[in-house]
Amino acid sequence: MKRRNFMQGLLLSSAVAITTSPTLLSAEEKPKKAGPNDMDYKTAEAAITGGKEIKESDTLKLTVPEIAENGAVVPVKVEVDHPMEENNFVKAIHVLNTKNGNARSADIMLTPLNGKGYFATRIKLGGTQDVVALVELSDGTFLKAAKSVKVTIGGCG
Amino acid sequence: MADKRKSMIKIKPKKFKVGDIVKVDFIVIHPMETGMKKDKKTGEYVPAHYIDSVTFSFDGKPFTTMKSWETISTNPYYSVNFKVPAKGEITVDYTDNSGEKNSKSKKVKPKG
Numbered sequence: 001m002k003r004r005n006f007m008q009g010l011l012l013s014s015a016v017a018i019t020t021s022p023t024l025l026s027a028e029e030k031p032k033k034a035g036p037n038d039m040d041y042k043t044a045e046a047a048i049t050g051g052k053e054i055k056e057s058d059t060l061k062l063t064v065p066e067i068a069e070n071g072a073v074v075p076v077k078v079e080v081d082h083p084m085e086e087n088n089f090v091k092a093i094h095v096l097n098t099k100n101g102n103a104r105s106a107d108i109m110l111t112p113l114n115g116k117g118y119f120a121t122r123i124k125l126g127g128t129q130d131v132v133a134l135v136e137l138s139d140g141t142f143l144k145a146a147k148s149v150k151v152t153i154g155g156c157g
Numbered sequence: 158m159a160d161k162r163k164s165m166i167k168i169k170p171k172k173f174k175v176g177d178i179v180k181v182d183f184i185v186i187h188p189m190e191t192g193m194k195k196d197k198k199t200g201e202y203v204p205a206h207y208i209d210s211v212t213f214s215f216d217g218k219p220f221t222t223m224k225s226w227e228t229i230s231t232n233p234y235y236s237v238n239f240k241v242p243a244k245g246e247i248t249v250d251y252t253d254n255s256g257e258k259n260s261k262s263k264k265v266k267p268k269g
Contacts, residue, residue: 035193105228106226113242114238115240
């Protein structure tokens with residue numbers, strides 16, 4: 001009899017633990033705090049291009065990992081195969097993301113002295129989303145490349 | 158206020174000539190706080206603290222200016238290309254949102 005009582009007690013306690021744990025988890029989820037420069041992707045894109053047409057191009061190469069194990073450190077590399085001459089050069093590279101609180105990561109203003117349209121950095125991603133490279137050429141043309149990154153652990157917030 | 162942060166400029170490859178395109182890497186030790194993280198001990202939000210502007214210049218003439226936001230990773234790494242025109246010095250100036258200003262220089266010595 002003693003053994004049976006003991007086993008029943010064990011079962012009960014484990015059942016209690018199972019039922020309570022999910023409720024505890026959901027209670028911890030609170031609404032996210034807004035960041036200092038929050039801006040969604042569409043607003044950011046419109047602010048950069050000023051409503052101009054954006055072309056998809058082969059000359060623009062965006063390198064990101066397909067799966068990022070850690071969202072806090074995601075390497076991003078942008079290369080533009082375009083001449084860097086006095087009147088024909090890559091003016092700016094914008095690195096954007098689609099789902100972070102702040103969609104902008106970096107704006108790089110280049111000059112012909114750079115020799116090549118290239119930029120590399122590491123960014124934070126709060127979850128699985130697209131990384132977008134927007135490139136402005138000196139004649140006002142905008143090029144765009146986007147690639148999805150799967151994030152297994154979040155990095156923002 | 159302006160404490161000297163650890164930073165580094167790397168030029169790759171090590172050997173280059175005038176006219177070659179080299180990679181200029183700039184790395185700085187900085188927390189890059191988003192303002193959305195909570196301090197586990199006090200339960201208060203850590204205030205946002207991030208680098209918001211970086212300027213690469215060669216002999217005092219800027220060749221790349223950058224705006225960056227808190228979505229750049231902790232201890233940021235910025236890499237650009239540069240076509241070496243002559244012997245000189247590359248300087249990187251950076252400012253963060255608290256107004257802290259710092260800079261780092263490295264001599265450029267092309268061979269041949």
